Amino acid sequence: MQKSFDIRYLFPNFFTALSAFLGVISVIASIRGDFEKAAWLIFISLILDGLDGRVARLTNATSKFGVEFDSLADLVAFGVAPAILLYQSIGYHYGKFGSLVAALFVVFGAIRLARFNVMAPSSEPSVFIGVPIPTAAVFVAGWVMLYLKYRFSFLAPFVLGGSLVVAFLMVSNIRYPSFKKIDFKKHQVLKILVLMIIFLAILYLFPAEFVTIAITIFIISGVVRALYFLIKRKIRYNNGKKLSKDNNE
Numbered sequence: 001m002q003k004s005f006d007i008r009y010l011f012p013n014f015f016t017a018l019s020a021f022l023g024v025i026s027v028i029a030s031i032r033g034d035f036e037k038a039a040w041l042i043f044i045s046l047i048l049d050g051l052d053g054r055v056a057r058l059t060n061a062t063s064k065f066g067v068e069f070d071s072l073a074d075l076v077a078f079g080v081a082p083a084i085l086l087y088q089s090i091g092y093h094y095g096k097f098g099s100l101v102a103a104l105f106v107v108f109g110a111i112r113l114a115r116f117n118v119m120a121p122s123s124e125p126s127v128f129i130g131v132p133i134p135t136a137a138v139f140v141a142g143w144v145m146l147y148l149k150y151r152f153s154f155l156a157p158f159v160l161g162g163s164l165v166v167a168f169l170m171v172s173n174i175r176y177p178s179f180k181k182i183d184f185k186k187h188q189v190l191k192i193l194v195l196m197i198i199f200l201a202i203l204y205l206f207p208a209e210f211v212t213i214a215i216t217i218f219i220i221s222g223v224v225r226a227l228y229f230l231i232k233r234k235i236r237y238n239n240g241k242k243l244s245k246d247n248n249e
Contacts, residue, residue, distance in 0.1 A: 015052035018047045023077030030085045039141040078137035080108035112170040116157035128176040131169040142212030
C-alpha cells in the first residue's frame with residue numbers, strides 16, 4: 001500500500017528550494033553587473049537557510065532527503081553565487097588569481113558541506129568545525145558591497161585575499177560556536193532584549209556595514225581563539241618538559 005503524502009515535509013523543502021532559486025538569480029544578477037542585488041539575494045538566502053532547518057524541527061519533518069537537498073542548495077546559494085559575485089566585481093581584474101580564488105571558494109565550500117553531513121548527520125552541533133559556508137558567503141557578499149559603496153582601492157585586494165583565507169578556513173579544524181542551542185536564563189531576558197533593539201537600530205542605519213563587520217569579527221575570533229589555545233598548550237608542554245628535566249637532574 002502506497003504511503004500518503006505528508007504535507008509537513010513540503011514547508012522546509014520549500015524554503016530550501018527558494019534559497020537555491022535566489023542563489024541562481026544572484027548569479028544572473030552578478031553576470032549582468034547588478035552586484036548590490038546579487039549580494040542582497042545571498043543575504044536573503046541566508047535567512048531562508050536558517051528557516052528551513054527550524055521549520056523542519058518544529059514540524060518534526062526532518063529527513064535524509066532534506067539534509068541532502070539543503071547541502072545542494074547551500075552549494076548554489078553560498079558557494080557558486082558568492083564566487084561569481086566575487087569574480088565579476090573584483091576577481092576578473094586579477095586574471096588567473098581571481099579565477100583561482102573563486103574556484104577554490106566553491107570547491108572548499110563543497111568539501112565543508114560534505115564533511116558537515118558526515119560528521120553531524122542527525123543532530124545540531126554545539127560547535128562548527130571550520131567556518132560554515134553561509135558565514136563565508138556573507139563575508140564575501142558583505143565586503144563586495146562595502147567595496148562598491150566606498151570605492152576604496154585598497155579594499156579590492158583585501159576582499160580577494162580575505163575570501164581566499166576564508167575558503168581555507170572552511171576546511172580547517174578551527175572551531176566556531178553554534179548559536180542554535182543557546183539557553184538564556186530568565187534574568188538575562190531584559191538584557192538580551194535591550195541588546196537586540198540596539199543591534200536592530202544599528203542594522204537599520206548601516207545594514208551592510210553592521211552585518212559585514214559582525215561576520216568578520218566572528219571569523220577572526222575563531223582564529224584568535226585557536227592561536228590562544230595553541231600557544232597555551234605549547235607553553236604548558238614546555239613547562240612540563242622543563243619540570244621533568246629538572247626532576248631528572
